[in-house]
Amino acid sequence: MNARTFTHLDALESESIHIMREVAADCKNPALLFSGGKDSIVMLRLAEKAFRPAKFPFPLVHIDTEHNFPEVIACREKLAADLGERLIVRSLEDSIRRGSIVIKNPDLPRNPYQSVTLLETIAEFGFDACLGGARRDEEKARAKERIFSFRDEFGQWDPKSQRPELWDIYNTRVHHGENIRVFPISNWTEMDIWQYIGREKLHIPSIYYAHEREVIRRGNNVIPVSRLVQPKPGEKVEIISVRFRTVGDMTCTAPVESIARTVDEIIEETATTRITERGATRMDDQTSDASMELRKKEGYF
């Protein structure tokens, strides 16, 4: 390999591996936050590249909203088993039972509460660093976040007092009780992720590919019918070909109409699509231009 055949994906991959190894070497008790989505599946491959032939120097942690698509949970179990790595699952239901999360209606979107269970899990295991698969191209607030993003005791992010990040020398130091969120794929875009999934032939939940699904239309949104979302009186159920661009909470993750059944076809669609990933698929982020930023400050990833 010489400079000429070193592609942008190779460059991004090497950067991400470097970041993961820094975390493993410098942090006392790291964890990899795993959602079952495509970004965290890319993270797993990067961890394999960083640490094989040894095991990962951290467990995988999933904060389960219990609002996940069944295909995602199936994929999570398969991946953890195939990799032979330790998987810790903590559920929002536990926090609800403990009373640390109070919800009005169990069927409403749960993303806002994820941070509570995450913080409880961090405290339970004493994690000082959590690797996450967030990308800077997802949302304006993320564009300013560091790769090593420092959180105070309450899990809060203060955009005004971020540590300067120079070259690729990362400051990993924290005081007791504080922790850092680390985003090794900060510099990847949705297109990079798809190209990498294609190149590495990664196994991802089937709902990322086009499939026939029952949906209802509310306003501009196409909403998947599920055990949590049933048509209201007067709403019509349609069966159309869709795929998901992100796979979050079933009640607020909208699919896009698509016939792309392979990674190549998705790449082609991604190359010509006119809507950002979040704009297309997360109903809860549309409420306010700054809603993600508020949630990050509260400790959401």
Next chain:
Amino acid sequence: MKIENLSSLETETMSNTTQLLRFITAGSVDDGKSTLIGRLLHDSKSIFEDQFTAISKTSERRGMEKVDLSLLTDGLQAEREQGITIDVAYRYFATPLRKFIIGDTPGHEQYTRNMVTAASTANLVVILIDARKGMLTQTRRHTFLASLVGVPHIVLAVNKMDMVDYSEDTFNAIVAEYRAFAAQLGIHDVTCIPMSALNGDMVVEHGTNLSWYKGAPLLEFLENVVIDYDVNTTDFRFPVQWVCRPQTQEYHDFRGFSGRIESGGIAVGDEITVLPSGRSSKVKEIVTYDGNLQRAYAPQSVTLTLADEIDISRGDLFVHGGAQPQVAKEFEAMLCWLSETPLDLNRKYIIKHTTRTVKCHFSRLEYRVDVNTLAHHQASALNMNDIARVVMKVQQPLAFDHYNKNRATGSFIVIDEASNNTVAAGMIA
């Protein structure tokens, strides 16, 4: 990112040839940085419909006639309220030729530290000038900082040409003055482009107003500038990040040294020296997840196994033949102070240099540089945004190169042990 009308075949060839270019923009407030970035994103079709709708609505609400493209790079809520950018934000876009990462740095008076931060990972800096105003103090400062941080390529964007009737003479006069100044700093690789970010002339398209200019528009230049030699390609430097010991049956005796090749290359069988200890061995295997390699080059991340069992840990540096790093406990460096808390000469700090973390103190301040006049002044203190030459002592020897020979082994950060904050950036010189 998005590219229109590519067949999947073309997309595939793209991913096999596209490189990554990181660049930053620097200019004074209102020179048109945000408009320029917005224009680049818009004209290269990297703006999505929902983003465009959001900024159109905001423009309308603010009573503007046209869509204000500068709103695209607006970041955080607090800043939106203040109406200014106060930090470094990263944007992404791609063309069939390259993927780009833009570090968006503010033009505000006080933010030397942000520019240094963003410049530290950049291949290229676009320095903006308002054609009506010509070279300003800030232009000198930004150019000095770019040269201090060793950004390999500089583009001078003479913006708002529409406000000076697209005058070639005005452009030439600014360019002459700039080149003379840059030469003083030893910078010769400057590309000067006249443009109107507002109207789009010479950003992505040539436009019709600047037909006297024979060079390429900004985007075409960014797509084609050669960046292969931005890293040192001759001197092998491999800081050990992580010792890989699987301790499984299959890999019982496996002991690999994982890290990223920061410069140069290495082949199986090559002799390496481990610094600072000075012991030597030969490379037995170059291990990657995708199979063993015969050779590897910067910036690949790999795992090396060696022919001999020698004591090696994180923070050691592997080198091979050619120019050797210095190994010392004292060195001089240019320092950019980043913290609101001033330097305390009586305190010990920590420095992180490659993958090695050691205690240090500052034994002397040689001088402080006035970033506007480049004059040297005596200094007894360092405050945020100050640049100074210092003499540092470290508790254990470091293996380093001069920053201008090797960015990776010549740079370090200073950490305050009490607050754990990153308080300074250093370049060994």
